[in-house]
Amino acid sequence: MTGAGRPLFGEQTRFMLLLITPAALLLTLFQVVPIAIGANASFRDWALYNPKKTWVGLHHYEAVLSDPEFLWVVLPNTFIFMILSVAGALVLGLALALLLNRPFAGQKIVQTVLLVPLMVAPVIAAIMMRWMFNDQFGIVNAVLEGLGLDGQPWLVERWTAFGVIVMTDIWLWTPWYTLLLLAGLQSLPREPFEAAAIDGTSTWRVFTHLTLPMLRSVIVVCVVIRAIDAFRTFDIVWTLTGGGPGRSTELFSLYAYVLAFLTLDFGRGSAAAIIGGLIILVVGAVLYRVVDRIARV
Amino acid sequence: MMTSTTKFMASIVLSKLNKHYGSLHHAVKDVDLTIADKEFVALVGPSGCGKSTTLRMIAGLEDISSGEIRIGDRVVNNLPPRDRDVAMVFQNYALYQHMSVYDNLAFGLRNKKVPESEIKAAIDRAAEMLGLHELLKRRPRQLSGGQQQRVALGRCIVRNPLVFLFDEPLSNLDAKLRAQMRIEIKRLHSQMPTTSVFVTHDQVEAMTLGDRVVIMRDGEVQQAGTPLSVYGHPVNRFVAGFIGAPAMNFLDVTIRKEGDTRVAQSAAVKLAINEASARALEAWQGRPVIMGLRPEHLALGSDGPVSRSFPAKVEVVEQLGSEILLETRVGDARVTVARVPPETQVAAGDQVRLSVQPGRLHFFDPKTETAIVA
Missing domain, CATH: 3.40.50.300 (P-loop containing nucleotide triphosphate hydrolases)
Incomplete structure (x- = not known):
């Protein structure tokens, strides 16, 4: 290690440490410390009505992992939601990006209109959707009945409610994909596409053999970011269904929230949150590799 | 197909x-x-x-x-x-x-x-x-x-x-x-x-x-x-x-009659024109034209008659091993000379004479820049 009398770091290193200190402090205060407190809580019997904080070891973890609700409803819901939402918004976003990448009249206006969902707060979007899909006053049922079809109790049945949640999330996030993929498309070199045009390549082959592989890195980053984000979705589900009917549309963050802040069992809630954190850590790493490999072909 | x-x-x-x-x-x-x-x-x-x-x-x-x-x-x-x-x-x-x-x-x-x-x-x-x-x-x-x-x-x-x-x-x-x-x-x-x-x-x-x-x-x-x-x-x-490297040199000259021959003349240069060119330049008698000289058609020294060479001052000598490139000043124009034999003893500041075959001269209309004699 460093010799006696020599300063621990060189002058330049000390200056760099000084520069990152504020950020490091903020991170520690608002990220590391809460996680540590949460982790601590997850090993203790900690509830508002029971302030003794008795050490119970892995008891909460066992309880969560053996909760059939968590294993057979919440986890499957979370992953189905993640896959459908990420894939749906990716496909739609890519389609729109391809459309916007070729010039047409009114392109700028279309581009701006498409971005509107990005500017809407998810909670507001969810409220909008809840009204639209309300089984008595909603416009969706009104239109259906106008067409002579039967209105559906959208938010009262598990899979229709789940469908509305997924649809809302796709609607919210498609423009985000469009924006990033369009930027990716526009940064691609022109010449390979010209070479392909001269080589007599069909539009579909250009898409599968040039556009997709060349956009690979952008797509991978988008999917990984969004997948992790989707795993943590809370607001739209809470607003749309509150996890109902029953607990059938509960996602992972709702599960943890309900435990910690509705049943006020901080210990159990923290354990659930940490389990989720570990799951998404693994899922994220695996996803990154898998998507990268798929896109490489 | x-x-x-x-x-x-x-x-x-x-x-x-x-x-x-x-x-x-x-x-x-x-x-x-x-x-x-x-x-x-x-x-x-x-x-x-x-x-x-x-x-x-x-x-x-x-x-x-x-x-x-x-x-x-x-x-x-x-x-x-x-x-x-x-x-x-x-x-x-x-x-x-x-x-x-x-x-x-x-x-x-x-x-x-x-x-x-x-x-x-x-x-x-x-x-x-x-x-x-x-x-x-x-x-x-x-x-x-x-x-x-x-x-x-x-x-x-x-x-x-x-x-x-x-x-x-x-x-x-x-x-x-x-x-x-x-x-x-x-x-x-x-x-x-x-x-x-x-x-x-x-x-x-x-x-x-x-x-x-x-x-x-x-x-x-x-x-x-x-x-x-x-x-x-x-x-x-x-x-x-x-076309051509180094690029052609251009000099502003006037066409004059001197005895039986025609010459292209400026303050620093007086070059005899061959008969074919002279015929083409008939109408340009006494008028300014642009004369073009390729660097590789210029030679150092004056073996032939005086009417085929003109004085120049060497400004830069570029030794390429296979040849020497000279950057010279002729009146107020710059003239590049190529293909000077590499052993030639020449230094910046030298006064030299550059000679050229009369058939190698190009002439251009100063306004339209089209060739009169190409």
Whole structure:
């Protein structure tokens, strides 16, 4: 290690440490410390009505992992939601990006209109959707009945409610994909596409053999970011269904929230949150590799 | 699909070809050009002269504002690039970076659903010609610039198109590699003669590669001819200055009669004009003209009569080993002298005499800059 009398770091290193200190402090205060407190809580019997904080070891973890609700409803819901939402918004976003990448009249206006969902707060979007899909006053049922079809109790049945949640999330996030993929498309070199045009390549082959592989890195980053984000979705589900009917549309963050802040069992809630954190850590790493490999072909 | 008979005749005819970008920029102006079957034509000119735009119009990558392009016996104005049966080499190679060299070469043929066995045979032939065999499994980014450009050439060869189009293919290579690839392209053309259009801003490339050289400026064709004819008989001052390296020297002189002979005279120079030139300059008697002297036609010293030489002051001496380049001052003009024997004892500041054969003099109209005597 460093010799006696020599300063621990060189002058330049000390200056760099000084520069990152504020950020490091903020991170520690608002990220590391809460996680540590949460982790601590997850090993203790900690509830508002029971302030003794008795050490119970892995008891909460066992309880969560053996909760059939968590294993057979919440986890499957979370992953189905993640896959459908990420894939749906990716496909739609890519389609729109391809459309916007070729010039047409009114392109700028279309581009701006498409971005509107990005500017809407998810909670507001969810409220909008809840009204639209309300089984008595909603416009969706009104239109259906106008067409002579039967209105559906959208938010009262598990899979229709789940469908509305997924649809809302796709609607919210498609423009985000469009924006990033369009930027990716526009940064691609022109010449390979010209070479392909001269080589007599069909539009579909250009898409599968040039556009997709060349956009690979952008797509991978988008999917990984969004997948992790989707795993943590809370607001739209809470607003749309509150996890109902029953607990059938509960996602992972709702599960943890309900435990910690509705049943006020901080210990159990923290354990659930940490389990989720570990799951998404693994899922994220695996996803990154898998998507990268798929896109490489 | 092309029939085999049309493959034999792949002339390119450009007639009254125009390209406008918006209302302000007229990139290509009334270009008329006929490129014979199997001919290698080099389009050369400074950047922005419209040569690349012309090429891209032939390829179908740019719309034609007006005029007509024929390839073989078809008007191709409204055909998409893929139906024109042309192949193109780009300045930055335009290889498909995520595919192996083999897949790059195969791509165009796979588009046409050619059986894999035929593709392999075609690639083998092209790889043989270009020495690509060891590279077939690699990705383009693992190759050097010269190798990448050879792959790009190979991609064109395997398709066996009617026409090869080259868009400054050597510009991204270093000088040594450029000379090598020049030879390679020349060899390729003699091995598989195909109608070719080669765009470059480098007159050396144009001169060495082209059966014919087409010099463009500001969207207009200035002159089209064999390398020897555009060098020996430039039609205007621009062509004279553009073709040849180092560039031609220009001096402002006045044509005077002195006894029986005509002379081109300025404050610093008095050179006799030969009879053929004198006849052409009849009308310019007593009027100023621009005289052009190629650096390689000037010689140091005055062996012949005084009327064939003029004094100059050496300003810079560039020893190249094989020759010396001299930068001299003649009156208030700069005059470059090339091909001075390398052993010559000459230093900056020396007063020398430069001599020139009367038949080597070029004369240009000072207003229109067109050649009076080329």
